[in-house]
Amino acid sequence: MKRILLCICLIIVSTAINAQDRSAYQKKWLVQGADTMPYRVLLPLNFDATKKYPLIFFLHGSGERGNDNEAQLIHGADYFLKEEFRKNYPAIVIFPQCSAAGYWSNVLRTFDATQKVTYTFLPEGEPTKDMQLLLSLVKYVMESYPINKDRIYAGGLSMGGMGTYELVSRNPGVFAAAFPICGGANPAIAGSLKHVAWWLFHGSKDDVVYPSFAEKMFAALKKENVNVRFTLYPDANHNSWDAAFAEPGLSQWLFSQHK
Numbered sequence: 581m582k583r584i585l586l587c588i589c590l591i592i593v594s595t596a597i598n599a600q601d602r603s604a605y606q607k608k609w610l611v612q613g614a615d616t617m618p619y620r621v622l623l624p625l626n627f628d629a630t631k632k633y634p635l636i637f638f639l640h641g642s643g644e645r646g647n648d649n650e651a652q653l654i655h656g657a658d659y660f661l662k663e664e665f666r667k668n669y670p671a672i673v674i675f676p677q678c679s680a681a682g683y684w685s686n687v688l689r690t691f692d693a694t695q696k697v698t699y700t701f702l703p704e705g706e707p708t709k710d711m712q713l714l715l716s717l718v719k720y721v722m723e724s725y726p727i728n729k730d731r732i733y734a735g736g737l738s739m740g741g742m743g744t745y746e747l748v749s750r751n752p753g754v755f756a757a758a759f760p761i762c763g764g765a766n767p768a769i770a771g772s773l774k775h776v777a778w779w780l781f782h783g784s785k786d787d788v789v790y791p792s793f794a795e796k797m798f799a800a801l802k803k804e805n806v807n808v809r810f811t812l813y814p815d816a817n818h819n820s821w822d823a824a825f826a827e828p829g830l831s832q833w834l835f836s837q838h839k
Contacts, residue, residue, distance in 0.1 A: 604622055606622075610676075610716060612716060616647070619676040620652065622660055622661070624672065633725075634727075636674065636735065638674070640736065641738035647677065672727065676717055678739070684714070684742060685708070686706070686746060711746060714743070715747075729839075730756060732756055734748055734759075735761070744758050757834055758779075759824070760778075764796075764797065765797055770800035774804055778801055782794035783813045784812050784813065785814075
């Protein structure tokens with residue numbers, strides 16, 4: 581009985597710590613006319629407004645859309661809260677939230693009778709409303725926080741991986757590095773992704789966003805002589821973000837990149 585009570589206490593303490601940790605992400609909202617984008621901000625430990633910090637934007641997947649300003653932290657937020665990360669890589673981390681019916685990237689989605697989705701990535705066109713708000717958010721954060729403008733990074737998973745390509749493409753000269761996870765884009769935009777270091781991640785068993793999307797982007801980026809690397813996890817399905825965030829060299833690689 582004592583062991584059971586001890587386990588219960590440990591679970592309660594662990595849950596409380598995790599909840600407290602995520603509360604370190606400050607709740608913010610970007611308002612533009614009738615549109616609002618919720619986002620969360622994690623400041624470095626011992627934040628000093630007189631210093632300039634690297635900046636990371638992380639884009640969530642379609643399952644975390646909404647307006648609760650909570651769900652976008654489900655995947656990835658804990659990675660940036662790790663003591664080792666916060667101690668060794670002080671940075672400002674932004675988690676925006678896409679609206680419930682919105683999408684980060686300019687992609688056509690068609691569904692078959694079983695609701696399986698097919699993606700057709702468009703090489704051009706107007707940004708979605710959520711991408712427009714995200715572009716405004718990038719500009720606002722760069723102007724409102726002490727940012728090292730040579731070290732701005734972007735990443736995301738699934739829908740957010742798709743959005744990562746487009747965010748960088750629509751912000752030439754802003755980002756130093758990007759790491760899309762299980763995402764995709766039209767290879768025709770590879771020319772607009774130059775002068776940025778890329779690390780692509782995907783699961784070879786992904787049956788939601790096929791690994792061929794990442795393979796094609798990798799080939800297109802290599803053709804443009806872009807600084808790119810590609811990790812394909814042989815046993816991972818769509819949730820290859822678990823493996824990507826466990827990648828021991830990810831943080832070191834990311835923070836070694838600068839314009």
